[in-house]
Amino acid sequence: MNAVLSAAQAYCGEIETLSARLGERVALDAAAVLDRGDTIALEPPGLWSPNRSCRLVRAADGWIAVNLPRPSDLELIPAWTGAALEADPWEAVEAAAARTPWAQLVEGARVLGLAVAAVGEVAADRPAVPGLRVTSGRSWRAGLPTVIDLSSLWAGPLCGSVLAQAGWTVTKLESAGRPDASRATPAFFTRLNGAKAEASLDFGNPRERARLADRIASADVVITGARPRAFEQLGITPEAMFARNPGLTWVAVTGHGWRGDGADRVAFGDDAAAAGGLVRWEDGEPRFIGDALADPLTGLAAAVAAMTAVEQGGGVLVDAAMARVAAEVAAGA
Numbered sequence: 001m002n003a004v005l006s007a008a009q010a011y012c013g014e015i016e017t018l019s020a021r022l023g024e025r026v027a028l029d030a031a032a033v034l035d036r037g038d039t040i041a042l043e044p045p046g047l048w049s050p051n052r053s054c055r056l057v058r059a060a061d062g063w064i065a066v067n068l069p070r071p072s073d074l075e076l077i078p079a080w081t082g083a084a085l086e087a088d089p090w091e092a093v094e095a096a097a098a099r100t101p102w103a104q105l106v107e108g109a110r111v112l113g114l115a116v117a118a119v120g121e122v123a124a125d126r127p128a129v130p131g132l133r134v135t136s137g138r139s140w141r142a143g144l145p146t147v148i149d150l151s152s153l154w155a156g157p158l159c160g161s162v163l164a165q166a167g168w169t170v171t172k173l174e175s176a177g178r179p180d181a182s183r184a185t186p187a188f189f190t191r192l193n194g195a196k197a198e199a200s201l202d203f204g205n206p207r208e209r210a211r212l213a214d215r216i217a218s219a220d221v222v223i224t225g226a227r228p229r230a231f232e233q234l235g236i237t238p239e240a241m242f243a244r245n246p247g248l249t250w251v252a253v254t255g256h257g258w259r260g261d262g263a264d265r266v267a268f269g270d271d272a273a274a275a276g277g278l279v280r281w282e283d284g285e286p287r288f289i290g291d292a293l294a295d296p297l298t299g300l301a302a303a304v305a306a307m308t309a310v311e312q313g314g315g316v317l318v319d320a321a322m323a324r325v326a327a328e329v330a331a332g333a
Helices: 003-024 030-034 071-075 077-081 089-097 102-111 155-165 188-193 206-217 228-234 239-243 267-277 295-310 322-331
Strands: 055-061 062-067 115-118 131-133 146-149 169-175 198-199 219-222 249-254 281-283 285-288 317-319
Touching: 003 030, 003 155, 003 295, 003 322, 030 249, 055 089, 055 267, 055 285, 062 089, 062 102, 071 077, 077 089, 077 102, 102 115, 102 239, 115 131, 115 281, 131 295, 146 155, 155 169, 155 188, 155 219, 155 249, 155 295, 169 206, 169 219, 188 239, 188 322, 198 206, 206 239, 239 249, 267 295, 295 317, 317 322
Parallel strands: 146 169, 146 219, 169 198, 219 249, 249 317
Antiparallel strands: 055 062, 062 115, 131 317, 281 285
């Protein structure tokens, strides 16, 4: 955990410097940012993640992290493993994994929308959070930036929370039909979103989707946590939004990147951490070292990238992939 804390402290230091130039100085306690144990029941990490939704499982040629946090995930196990769903679904997972190469397991999970990753599959061989310039941006303008936060759970909302603490005007905008799942844990939700204004729109209504596009087009920053295809279905793509708003900074928090082969993969903080190799090894077996670590680390990294992009005039897509951030932190261990 020393490397994780050191990385979080480094991000917090950058946030403090940038926020002082762009608004109100934000001084964060890195250890507190990494810890949500006061708001959610957690167990010690090991083969299981502290929240007990993710497990490290031996495949035929390596190890995978299997994350099943949603009831619908369990229903997909027969389709993924080819086995009937027994009383203990993890028995089917372990049996199927033991005879199957990890790449086949990961690909099958990708098709079904399950959060499965091979331990250490992502290398720290490129920038963890690249800022992809889309337009020439605009010159810095007076006043504190406005932010639309469309993200959910931990990483994206943490990024938005940091920007709100800097005095930026942040609105948490949710789908009326699919609100942030972290609302089920009120204390944790409030920690990340309490300083934001709130709004909701019916994303299934064309008129409401037009209003969503207008909100993004008038903002300085938009934070998203869904995969690219979700925005294609809404008709709200980065290309369309940057055409309307050349100074926009789009912070795209994903599991495996906005572009490339991993763009359509589902991921959460624990499996993304394992994908980046952010685990410890004990007698040849991997172990989790903390709670969904890719989430808070990516939230901090995304906040740094967002403030940097805004200071430079925007026109940037921030590609904040949790697995890549985890890989960068693991490489520094």
